[in-house]
Amino acid sequence: MARTVAYLGPHGTYCEETVLSIYGDQPDVSLKPFSTIDEAIRAVAGGEVDESIVPVENSLEGSVNVTLDTIAHDVNLYITKEIILPVRHNLLANKGSSDVDAIVSHPQALAQCRKTLGKLYPQAKLIPVESTAAAARKVADGEGRLAAVGSLKAAEHYGLTVIAAGIQDNATNSTRFIGLERQPLTDATGKCKTTLVCQINGAQPGSLYYLLGELAQRSVNLTRIESRPARTGLGMYIFFLDIEGSITEPNIADAVNAVKEKSLWFKNFGSYPSFQITK
């Protein structure tokens, strides 16, 4: 059955690289780039596409807040896969230009290379744009002494040369992407994760402790906890909990129910397999 998958474009983004590694060899899947994460997520929520693959976390920069906030507050979707991509940033410029007055890229990519760029080009101004690919396009279009932080795919696509390779500040930089669909998987087995989001009574001392106790008592491993504003005032939070295992396992199902019972507000994004891209 033909299937359309949305992602954060344009051509040459790390998100495109991730989507191609999952769906690139499937002729019945058509890929559709969107210019913002928000639009890519809304496209699947509104039925325009079957799935949307967007970044959710980077090992240096942390959560991609717009992804967490949109899935918590604005749409009703489920996580059906996670894909981990090792990230290698490069500094890209037009052929023959090595003087750099300004460096453009997605704010998270700039942040991931901040120290290295500060050493290589201490005078260069860092200018945020929508995506790493948009940055490469800007360099290809422009006449100024501009460089972009981006992937080798972006260099290739926009005809740029690599003037510095592997410029990320940390060797172990990875980005985690999630696939979002309108229905949850019902049969996630093997190496799985389950993601919940909940709000608890923060005014009650120890409320987070007792909530996490429901997991610990059942030997359920919490791989990540992330707080985001509840949007009802300073000091009010929602918590995203990633746990190891699938809802098809009895102790996980039991723990998820216990968390739900202790929460003022709760949402289960479902259980899903995890993929690691190697390169």
Next chain:
Amino acid sequence: MARTVAYLGPHGTYCEETVLSIYGDQPDVSLKPFSTIDEAIRAVAGGEVDESIVPVENSLEGSVNVTLDTIAHDVNLYITKEIILPVRHNLLANKGSSDVDAIVSHPQALAQCRKTLGKLYPQAKLIPVESTAAAARKVADGEGRLAAVGSLKAAEHYGLTVIAAGIQDNATNSTRFIGLERQPLTDATGKCKTTLVCQINGAQPGSLYYLLGELAQRSVNLTRIESRPARTGLGMYIFFLDIEGSITEPNIADAVNAVKEKSLWFKNFGSYPSFQITK
């Protein structure tokens, strides 16, 4: 004694408004604007100024990651106060212009008004710049059909008019700022908070649960927990813990020691008073 306080400038930022509300009537305090949070923090770490006041959290957008990451990883400073400012955003333009093709502001300010701007100016492009004040200056300088999201102070300073007032998506929007100094307060009493950051053994199930147990068992209230990447790989985190009370209270001192003992890595940012600005 004369004292110099750094803040996130330029003139007209919410950070300036906050600093003025604390130090505006003290003639022996001179204020020094910096163009990035990172530079403002490094100025106090390097001894160029006595204190730096920077944003750390907003009720809609969550943590200011550069602040948390810089104080955890890059400098050795203490938190000596927190100041909570109610935030009211306005759309600012040159006199006589009401058509808007693009809206500029700090990325967090744009995010805080995203829904309202989407309704008012669905066609306008949102362009991120370094600060709300830099956005106002850009509008004042430019000739295009540009508007800025910013404060009334910025409108006044750059001679702009308010074309839409109170455009933040949520009525209860506040930003929390912290003061950073090279030495901790030793006598913080009254309504205080204490901030810790630690890394625990995430591979051990329940490790966060047992850590929070040290607080819950002593009836210490956790007002905020925030995870940030440990920068040693995906899935490795450090946790910022804000707790109610001062290290001068025996049960707080005891809880802080217990957290330290359970941590692989630990830092105490000190105990400090909390100020709420009313307007």
